[in-house]
Amino acid sequence: xxxxxxxxxxxxxxxxxxxxxxxxxxxxxxxxxxxxxxxxxxxxxxxxxxxxxxxxxxxxxxxxxxxxxxxxxxxxxxxxxxxxxxxxxxxxxxxxxxxxxxxxxxxxxxxxxxxxxxxxxxxxxxxxxxxxxxxxxxxxxxxxxxxxxxxxxxxxxxxxxxxxxxxxxxxxxxxxxxxxxxxxxxxxxxxxxxxxxxxxxxxxxxxxxxxxxxxxxxxxxxxxxxxxxxxxxxxxxxxxxxxxxxxxxxxxxxxxxxxxxxxxxxxxxxxxxxxxxxxxxxxxxxxxxxxxxxxxxxxxxxxxxxxxxxxxxxxxxxxxxxxxxxxxxxxxxxxxxxxxxxxxxxxxxxxxxxxxxxxxxxxxxxxxxxxxxxxxxxxxxxxxx
Amino acid sequence: xxxxxxxxxxxxxxxxxxxxxxxxxxxxxxxxxxxxxxxxxxxxxxxxxxxxxxxxxxxxxxxxxxxxxxxxxxxxxxxxxxxxxxxxxxxxxxxxxxxxxxxxxxxxxxxxxxxxxxxxxxxxxxxxxxxxxxxxxxxxxxxxxxxxxxxxxxxxxxxxxxxxxxxxxxxxxxxxxxxxxxxxxxxxxxxxxxxxxxxxxxxxxxxxxxxxxxxxxxxxxx
Numbered sequence: 001x002x003x004x005x006x007x008x009x010x011x012x013x014x015x016x017x018x019x020x021x022x023x024x025x026x027x028x029x030x031x032x033x034x035x036x037x038x039x040x041x042x043x044x045x046x047x048x049x050x051x052x053x054x055x056x057x058x059x060x061x062x063x064x065x066x067x068x069x070x071x072x073x074x075x076x077x078x079x080x081x082x083x084x085x086x087x088x089x090x091x092x093x094x095x096x097x098x099x100x101x102x103x104x105x106x107x108x109x110x111x112x113x114x115x116x117x118x119x120x121x122x123x124x125x126x127x128x129x130x131x132x133x134x135x136x137x138x139x140x141x142x143x144x145x146x147x148x149x150x151x152x153x154x155x156x157x158x159x160x161x162x163x164x165x166x167x168x169x170x171x172x173x174x175x176x177x178x179x180x181x182x183x184x185x186x187x188x189x190x191x192x193x194x195x196x197x198x199x200x201x202x203x204x205x206x207x208x209x210x211x212x213x214x215x216x217x218x219x220x221x222x223x224x225x226x227x228x229x230x231x232x233x234x235x236x237x238x239x240x241x242x243x244x245x246x247x248x249x250x251x252x253x254x255x256x257x258x259x260x261x262x263x264x265x266x267x268x269x270x271x272x273x274x275x276x277x278x279x280x281x282x283x284x285x286x287x288x289x290x291x292x293x294x295x296x297x298x299x300x301x302x303x304x305x306x307x308x309x310x311x312x313x314x315x316x317x318x319x320x321x322x323x324x325x326x327x328x329x330x331x332x333x334x335x336x337x338x339x340x341x342x343x344x345x346x347x348x349x350x351x352x353x354x355x356x357x358x359x360x361x362x363x364x365x366x367x368x369x370x371x372x373x374x375x376x377x378x379x380x381x382x383x384x385x
Numbered sequence: 386x387x388x389x390x391x392x393x394x395x396x397x398x399x400x401x402x403x404x405x406x407x408x409x410x411x412x413x414x415x416x417x418x419x420x421x422x423x424x425x426x427x428x429x430x431x432x433x434x435x436x437x438x439x440x441x442x443x444x445x446x447x448x449x450x451x452x453x454x455x456x457x458x459x460x461x462x463x464x465x466x467x468x469x470x471x472x473x474x475x476x477x478x479x480x481x482x483x484x485x486x487x488x489x490x491x492x493x494x495x496x497x498x499x500x501x502x503x504x505x506x507x508x509x510x511x512x513x514x515x516x517x518x519x520x521x522x523x524x525x526x527x528x529x530x531x532x533x534x535x536x537x538x539x540x541x542x543x544x545x546x547x548x549x550x551x552x553x554x555x556x557x558x559x560x561x562x563x564x565x566x567x568x569x570x571x572x573x574x575x576x577x578x579x580x581x582x583x584x585x586x587x588x589x590x591x592x593x594x595x596x597x598x599x600x601x602x603x604x605x606x607x
Contacts, residue, residue: 062516168539168540
């Protein structure tokens with residue numbers, strides 16, 4: 001049994017400590033407006049300062065991996081939508097990537113471009129919403145989120161007209177994509193992307209120089225680069241600490257080497273850098289998207305040899321990974337030649353980025369813990385799976 | 386004795402129930418609002434439902450989307466999401482309820498004051514949905530708390546949540562204030578709190594509340 005069973009005691013209790021004086025133990029979550037879902041932190045406080053923070057996971061453990069091991073490869077694709085439910089397109093792609101490695105399927109050029117378009121649109125959705133949620137945690141009740149969701153709805157309309165669903169797109173297939181976008185769709189998407197920097201300018205005018213943001217985030221939740229590397233932190237959280245590690249450049253996933261973009265890096269590794277990281281990455285995503293719409297080749301979107309029904313890869317193992325908006329998202333599959341994967345494992349960036357939460361929070365106040373958690377960008381569907 | 390006939394007996398205004406809808410509509414068009422306390426009470430309550438700010442999984446994102454400018458749940462008077470169950474009227478169970486989370490959901494429900502309502506949003510909250518076969522997933526929140534409105538979908542669109550909310554409003558407006566048909570929260574012996582299950586070693590203990598839920602019997606042919 002866990003140290004903090006689900007039904008343990010009152011929410012706030014005093015911890016008698018002869019050395020430090022009496023401490024206060026506060027249980028935040030699983031129902032808490034700023035824990036981004038059903039995450040729970042047991043925070044030990046000395047006055048208002050955090051001396052210990054224990055994360056409690058598992059409130060959304062819905063057996064994704066076990067279910068995937070008992071169903072066919074294709075049937076797991078809709079489940080990957082629900083893994084990171086803000087970025088279904090990238091989780092789809094990461095899973096398709098792993099299966100393609102396992103079976104050795106090739107992906108046509110047009111599908112590679114479409115995957116990058118979908119992934120970068122997803123990054124825009126994720127990062128703009130994350131910034132909105134971060135400001136919610138700072139206490140600006142809902143307003144930045146309204147701006148973010150206005151843009152999100154525009155992108156979700158595109159996803160819906162293409163794939164049939166707003167959030168759970170189920171778009172990627174092994175060896176390509178499911179639907180080919182029409183020229184009208186591409187024109188609408190291109191117009192949206194061209195207008196996106198205007199939204200970013202508006203967003204930044206409102207937020208970046210904001211006095212409250214500066215006071216609440218600069219120097220808060222510092223994460224040293226060496227520490228982050230040792231803990232396996234990836235994504236914008238790692239790059240905010242100044243480590244140049246982006247799988248789009250390192251691995252050259254898909255056709256990313258064909259695009260010109262920069263990888264923004266932070267200098268301090270604090271919450272403010274993590275916020276700026278998201279804004280700058282969105283600007284780079286816009287650049288990638290503009291190039292992609294200009295150079296999108298014609299052609300098929302599925303490998304003609306791809307076989308969806310009765311799909312049985314040969315025995316072996318494969319690890320497919322890509323730079324999801326939250327960090328390195330990987331799928332590790334072991335096949336024994338049967339229609340189901342023998343082992344199916346997800347490397348969730350949210351969970352691994354969360355492991356250093358205590359280090360980032362120690363010495364700060366309890367109000368800062370909420371902001372630091374918000375800046376890590378977790379989705380509980382991915383943390384608990 | 387005079388021959389003048391006796392004046393007709395005084396008849397008070399007909400009770401609201403005795404007047405036809407057409408007559409009422411006619412009066413309303415002339416600026417006369419005829420109503421009963423019951424209706425006024427239901428109208429007021431149905432248009433100021435405060436939901437509990439409480440998201441479980443994917444559906445919570447669509448719940449937030451329903452609160453933003455495009456769908457604007459404020460049009461139906463339900464935009465005030467309260468983080469505290471003590472101030473909430475409506476629990477929107479938005480997402481997969483795992484066995485670890487179920488005791489907390491029931492405890493939150495118990496902490497909400499009457500009158501309170503529950504919407505099961507999405508396939509997971511209704512029945513476990515796509516994750517039903519999971520060993521840690523509760524197969525529907527109606528095993529432990531009474532659910533008023535079920536909204537299918539995975540996840541339901543924000544419009545579907547708004548439709549569910551208007552259905553709930555109609556349900557609230559139809560509730561009686563007195564008599565044997567009185568609303569549940571006005572009946573002195575109606576249960577308002579439900580036992581919190583334990584997160585046991587293998588399953589929730591008990592796995593469902595027998596007062597609320599009986600597993601459907603599937604007739605099998607020999």
